[in-house]
Amino acid sequence: MLPCAKMSEATMALKGSHLMLLLLGLFLAELVHQSTGKESPSKKFQRQHMDPENSASDDTKYCDHMMKARNMTKGRCKPVNTFIHEPKEIVDAVCRETNITCKNGQSNCYQSSQPMSLTHCRQTGASKYPNCQYRGSDITKQIIVACEGNPYVPVHFDAYV
Ligand SMILES: *[C@@H]1O[C@H](CO)[C@@H](O)[C@H](O)[C@H]1NC(C)=O
Ligand SMILES: *[C@@H]1O[C@H](CO)[C@@H](O)[C@H](O)[C@H]1NC(C)=O
Numbered sequence: 001m002l003p004c005a006k007m008s009e010a011t012m013a014l015k016g017s018h019l020m021l022l023l024l025g026l027f028l029a030e031l032v033h034q035s036t037g038k039e040s041p042s043k044k045f046q047r048q049h050m051d052p053e054n055s056a057s058d059d060t061k062y063c064d065h066m067m068k069a070r071n072m073t074k075g076r077c078k079p080v081n082t083f084i085h086e087p088k089e090i091v092d093a094v095c096r097e098t099n100i101t102c103k104n105g106q107s108n109c110y111q112s113s114q115p116m117s118l119t120h121c122r123q124t125g126a127s128k129y130p131n132c133q134y135r136g137s138d139i140t141k142q143i144i145v146a147c148e149g150n151p152y153v154p155v156h157f158d159a160y161v
Contacts, residue, residue: 063134
């Protein structure tokens with residue numbers, strides 16, 4: 001065997017092991033991703049608060065149906081939640097409006113200049129997990145959301161005013 005042939009064999013072995021490590025890394029990353037199944041903060045905001053398809057409805061069943069459909073009655077009944085009946089672009093744009101302090105003291109909250117169509121759902125006194133029951137009220141108010149990330153989008157519904 002020539003020394004240079006040995007060299008290239010060694011180099012190939014090294015490259016091969018790097019590739020194996022890379023594949024193993026990708027495999028593990030995918031495994032972790034699947035097992036935690038973690039939804040991004042902006043996806044969570046959309047699941048919990050966005051409902052552009054429906055206009056505010058006086059249907060008393062709206063909150064019972066939506067709180068369940070959007071997985072907020074799993075493990076416990078989420079006590080209060082607000083749905084926004086406006087297009088995503090309009091709600092995302094609130095992150096470029098007036099910067100104000102959030103209820104928790106963080107500085108990344110923004111208040112919409114325009115009132116928006118909302119349904120506020122509140123758990124009834126008789127509601128008992130797993131039979132979560134809600135009362136809904138349709139309101140038109142300015143919203144305050146916390147924004148994060150790049151793109152800079154809503155990740156938390158802070159209040160309506
Ligand atoms: C609710 O949870 C189920 C099961 O974990 C999932 O398949 C479904 O996509 C979730 N629904 C929403 C709106 O995220
Ligand atoms: C919002 O305002 C606060 C306080 O004035 C400031 O600390 C923060 O950086 C501002 N955020 C943005 C994104 O402008």
